Amino acid sequence: MKVYKLSFVLALFTAVSAYPLSDRMAAPEQNLIINVDHRSTVSLNGKWQIIIDPYENGYYDYRYQPKQNGYFKNAKPRNKTDLIEYDFDKSEALNVPGDWNSQQEKLFFYEGTIWYKKSFDYQKKPDTRVFVYFGAANYHSIVYLNGRKLGEHEGGFTPFNFEITRLIREKNNFLVVKVDNKRRRDAVPTVNTDWWNYGGLTRRVMLVEVPETFIRDYFVQLKKGSMKTVAGWIQLDGNQAEQSITVEIPKVNVKQKFNSTADGYVEFEFDAELQLWSPDNPALYDVTIKSQTDSLKDLIGFRSIETKGSKILLNGKPVFLRGISIHEQAPKSNARANSKEHAETLLGWAKEMNCNFVRLAHYPHNEYMPRTADQLGVLLWSEIPVYWTILWENENTLKNALNQLTEMITRDKNRASVILWSMANETPVGDARNEFLKTLIERARSLDSTRLITAAMEKIYEGENKPVINDPFGRYVYVLGCNEYIGWYEGLPDRCDSYTWKTIYDKPVIISEFGGGALYGFHADKDTRWSEEYQEYLYEKQIKMLKKIPFLAGTSPWILADFMSPRRPLPRIQDYWNRKGLISNKGEKKKAFYVMQRFYEKLKLTEQ
Numbered sequence: 001m002k003v004y005k006l007s008f009v010l011a012l013f014t015a016v017s018a019y020p021l022s023d024r025m026a027a028p029e030q031n032l033i034i035n036v037d038h039r040s041t042v043s044l045n046g047k048w049q050i051i052i053d054p055y056e057n058g059y060y061d062y063r064y065q066p067k068q069n070g071y072f073k074n075a076k077p078r079n080k081t082d083l084i085e086y087d088f089d090k091s092e093a094l095n096v097p098g099d100w101n102s103q104q105e106k107l108f109f110y111e112g113t114i115w116y117k118k119s120f121d122y123q124k125k126p127d128t129r130v131f132v133y134f135g136a137a138n139y140h141s142i143v144y145l146n147g148r149k150l151g152e153h154e155g156g157f158t159p160f161n162f163e164i165t166r167l168i169r170e171k172n173n174f175l176v177v178k179v180d181n182k183r184r185r186d187a188v189p190t191v192n193t194d195w196w197n198y199g200g201l202t203r204r205v206m207l208v209e210v211p212e213t214f215i216r217d218y219f220v221q222l223k224k225g226s227m228k229t230v231a232g233w234i235q236l237d238g239n240q241a242e243q244s245i246t247v248e249i250p251k252v253n254v255k256q257k258f259n260s261t262a263d264g265y266v267e268f269e270f271d272a273e274l275q276l277w278s279p280d281n282p283a284l285y286d287v288t289i290k291s292q293t294d295s296l297k298d299l300i301g302f303r304s305i306e307t308k309g310s311k312i313l314l315n316g317k318p319v320f321l322r323g324i325s326i327h328e329q330a331p332k333s334n335a336r337a338n339s340k341e342h343a344e345t346l347l348g349w350a351k352e353m354n355c356n357f358v359r360l361a362h363y364p365h366n367e368y369m370p371r372t373a374d375q376l377g378v379l380l381w382s383e384i385p386v387y388w389t390i391l392w393e394n395e396n397t398l399k400n401a402l403n404q405l406t407e408m409i410t411r412d413k414n415r416a417s418v419i420l421w422s423m424a425n426e427t428p429v430g431d432a433r434n435e436f437l438k439t440l441i442e443r444a445r446s447l448d449s450t451r452l453i454t455a456a457m458e459k460i461y462e463g464e465n466k467p468v469i470n471d472p473f474g475r476y477v478y479v480l481g482c483n484e485y486i487g488w489y490e491g492l493p494d495r496c497d498s499y500t501w502k503t504i505y506d507k508p509v510i511i512s513e514f515g516g517g518a519l520y521g522f523h524a525d526k527d528t529r530w531s532e533e534y535q536e537y538l539y540e541k542q543i544k545m546l547k548k549i550p551f552l553a554g555t556s557p558w559i560l561a562d563f564m565s566p567r568r569p570l571p572r573i574q575d576y577w578n579r580k581g582l583i584s585n586k587g588e589k590k591k592a593f594y595v596m597q598r599f600y601e602k603l604k605l606t607e608q
């Protein structure tokens with residue numbers, strides 16, 4: 001890694017936010033390069049050789065101490081007497097990007113370490129820095145190039161990169177990654193979730209080539225509360241920190257000049273006559289940032305998002321979020337989604353249902369999702385996997401959650417589609433939890449003051465059939481998410497008839513989950529669990545109830561498509577699929593899909 005002057009390093013920190021230095025030092029995201037799609041890159045996708053290593057023999061010796069000569073050395077016998085008990089080049093291969101579980105039957109339930117190795121040659125370019133970039137690896141990774149450790153990363157759903165300018169050579173590079181998806185009680189998420197623990201290099205891997213001093217990060221959005229003032233900042237990375245920088249939006253004749261400080265940082269603000277981005281008009285502008293040493297393009301939409309009482313205002317006008325929740329499950333497949341095509345299919349299905357909103361559950365999805373949502377005009381909720389039973393009092397757990405939050409916001413903060421950052425899902429009420437989540441909110445606000453902050457919470461009952469939203473954490477969010485399963489985990493669908501909802505907050509509420517399971521093609525009467533008719537009836541009853549909630553600002557039922565989960569073993573019905581999808585794992589639409597489609601169509605018409 002490049003060594004910078006201390007003042008420069010400190011300045012990088014100030015550019016991001018005001019959290020304790022010790023904390024920042026530990027955070028690998030300080031180096032995160034954004035907008036890799038518009039950079040010069042070399043793909044490392046494709047076949048990688050692997051070694052399955054359940055005992056971590058390639059890492060620990062027989063005294064359980066880290067080895068000097070682990071598998072990351074990619075060693076070969078030098079003579080016929082040499083003892084080397086592994087050989088990447090004779091080992092099997094897996095596709096990257098891709099989870100390992102869906103690629104080999106023997107890895108279907110596997111949780112542990114797999115070593116990945118990719119060999120490659122590289123044409124060095126003058127005055128160019130090179131980074132190796134991972135879209136995501138689940139869950140914990142240690143990365144080595146040519147036998148040298150580059151660093152580690154924890155968290156399965158956010159990108160990370162390491163500089164390799166000095167280590168990379170023209171011939172025979174070998175990049176080795178130890179990926180471990182063992183669940184841990186102190187991790188984020190913890191041991192218990194309702195989705196498949198897909199392991200491996202689940203997203204793309206590439207080399208990113210940048211000039212010696214480059215534009216590493218920037219924020220270009222409308223200023224909070226404004227519909228014409230663009231405000232933001234730019235962060236250079238490299239030794240030539242003081243530069244003149246321009247921000248150009250050619251379509252509206254914007255060409256603004258600024259000078260970065262000795263820290264390579266500049267804040268700016270200017271007015272522009274912009275068409276505002278919205279689901280009906282997803283206007284995107286070519287924005288180019290040019291420094292003396294670098295130039296980088298992005299495609300950015302401009303919109304405002306606020307709340308007023310129980311309303312969400314998009315560009316100053318109330319908007320009802322006609323949503324659906326989505327897991328990162330590849331369409332018609334038992335694999336994790338990881339491509340543009342997957343994003344287009346999933347968001348295309350949502351649009352077909354007349355949605356203008358999607359909840360990306362329960363972790364940051366791959367970058368194709370927000371980029372495609374920007375293009376298609378879909379509003380997004382994006383969240384981190386602070387789910388159910390996190391260790392609230394564990395300092396490292398908090399650091400880890402903060403880091404994942406930071407990486408999510410760093411990557412996606414220029415996407416107009418993203419309107420909500422969500423801190424947590426269905427977490428138990430308590431002081432330690434509140435403190436933990438408040439720290440997350442502070443971090444989110446310090447990184448991005450323009451978006452709304454939410455969390456999916458639960459209701460309690462004031463009396464039979466009188467649910468009330470009163471989670472004390474509700475005080476700290478802008479929008480309240482509430483998950484409920486009336487008619488599925490709680491009574492039968494008719495129960496919805498008698499419910500009257502209350503909230504103690506004057507804030508918008510999104511019913512961020514409701515639903516029930518149905519096996520596509522299983523037909524019976526509406527009282528028969530798992531039938532499409534039961535699910536259809538449940539949705540009809542839910543909709544009737546939801547229409548009576550005066551403070552409702554949106555809905556994102558559970559869920560667009562069936563998704564894999566080890567919690568769902570019921571033979572011939574579930575077979576390890578959560579069947580609450582409105583679309584089956586083969587892409588077939590269930591009856592309830594059309595119930596939502598009609599409901600949203602009517603809402604859409606009344607809006608116009």
Ligand code: GCB
Pocket residue numbers: 194362425426483513558578580
């Ligand atoms: C929930 C969780 C979600 C589950 C869902 C279910 O409340 O937030 O992750 O998958 O219920 O299907 O039970």
